[in-house]
Amino acid sequence: MPQLPGGGGSSAIVSAIQSRVTYPLEALKRRITGRVFVSFTVSASGIVGDAQVVKGIGGGCDESVLNAVQQLPQFIPGRQAGQPVPVRFTVPVTFQITAPTAELAADTTQQIYTLVQQMPELPGGGGLAAITRAVQRAVVQPAAALASRQVDKVFVSFIVGPSGVVRDIKVVKGVNTDYNTAALSAVQHLPRFVGGKLLGRPVSVSFTVPVEFGRSVRIR
Template sequence: MHLRMLVAALALGAGTAQAQTAPAGDTVRVGGKVYTYAEQQPQPPGGMQGLMKFLGSHLQYPPEALQQRIEGRVFVTFVVNPEGRIEQARVSKGAHPLLDAEALRVLPLMPAWTPGRQLGRPVNVAYTVPVTFRLPPAAPAAAEPVKYPYDVMAEPPGGMEGLMRRLAGTLRYPPKARSSGIQGRVFVQFLIDSAGQVQEPVVVKGVHPLLDEEAVRVIRTMPRWTPARYQGRAVPLSFTLPVTFGLPR
């Protein structure tokens, strides 16, 4: 049975917005530096729509999870290497072992991405994709497919690159957090209403009140998006964005 799948946010690397002044790529992993933010972020084949279609056609709702009506959002973090292949995939925030395993099984199967670039050369870039497993009000028979709730995903002004530029330009590292060495990734969920307005930002996974508050502040000030569409009409869409606060090592 195919999953009714909401790709809540095609996370823009681990660091959608880097508030610090340290150069990207301070984190070292097997195979070389891994950038949390690159000048050109990696892109999935076909963009956001291509990623959504791939997951929709490959994800299978685990039968046991379906029977027990287990739902939730799984955050998978991986590295897009200089050849565009997905490596080092791991669950950075799980929902349930059954759902975690399915999300982790499918993402590495994706065809090659367009790799991220720094100073004109392809590099390793960390990327996070949140995948929501959600059941309809009444569980259908195991063989009955579950339809997508959206035909077209919401788009930020300027696309993914525009979103990154805006966040990088508006996010401010709280001085007390910087001096105390506080860092981490804040996940903010919000609603893009049918008019494209950002509504109801809330922290679904926080790090520290100082960082959480700043992430919510920036999301709340975002300009209007192009709303999601379903069967030709604009509809609301829940979106989750990971925002990384990192300090130089």
């Protein structure tokens, strides 16, 4: 069977798609949850194509999954009788809301600040340095980065809402598609924050962090 560069079988493929999925704002507002089943072909050369939603749930989730599949790296192709052959997959992608509706509504309507008296923090604290380290630890370095002698940086912005939910993740300064996608995926894996406060009131706060790529990158 075709494999991702790092192996891991079908579970790794599902995880790779899931990590590239962004929960659409419309789906969050309407509290749409469930599983999208997507079908795609890995060609004899390992290229992903012909992605189709077999069973969708709407709210922009179907389109988000198709976009995630298009971002998959080139596979190690499957073989039959020793010869490379095209193989078709159908996999589920899960959409699940963990924050209450009221919190999600607040997170999408509050004024956004860049500096407040009590900044949002990860559960273990540590400020911005801890946030940057957590993102860097979550990065899966693309093959090109592992072969590169130089260090490249992708700058990613995101908002931490009053309830600590991370949203609106964007690349503000990118390098290439693979690096940008890996950086966005790393931020999506951040845990829920302890929300920020201004004058004792929960508020939304924006962050911009660098994500480094290259074989010499070390987590500090």
